[in-house]
Amino acid sequence: MEKKPVQVQLVGKEGDRYKIRFPHLKIPVTVNENLYHQMLNSDEYRFTSLNSSAKNAYAPQLRKNNKVAL
Numbered sequence: 001m002e003k004k005p006v007q008v009q010l011v012g013k014e015g016d017r018y019k020i021r022f023p024h025l026k027i028p029v030t031v032n033e034n035l036y037h038q039m040l041n042s043d044e045y046r047f048t049s050l051n052s053s054a055k056n057a058y059a060p061q062l063r064k065n066n067k068v069a070l
Contacts, residue, residue, distance in 0.1 A: 005044055006023065007023060011028045018036040
């Protein structure tokens with residue numbers, strides 16, 4: 001039985017850390033640059049674009065300390 005890839009979304013970047021939205025989680029997960037690139041090249045994850053309404057929903061958490069550009 002083949003597994004379907006998990007659909008994730010890149011929400012933002014803070015330095016060398018990437019904020020990724022996973023299904024069923026209310027806040028994005030922060031991963032380092034190495035793990036982010038491994039996820040990009042993996043068949044287990046499928047990155048989809050983040051629409052503007054989703055960006056606005058995450059904006060308060062991501063703009064903390066004004067370090068993340070959306």
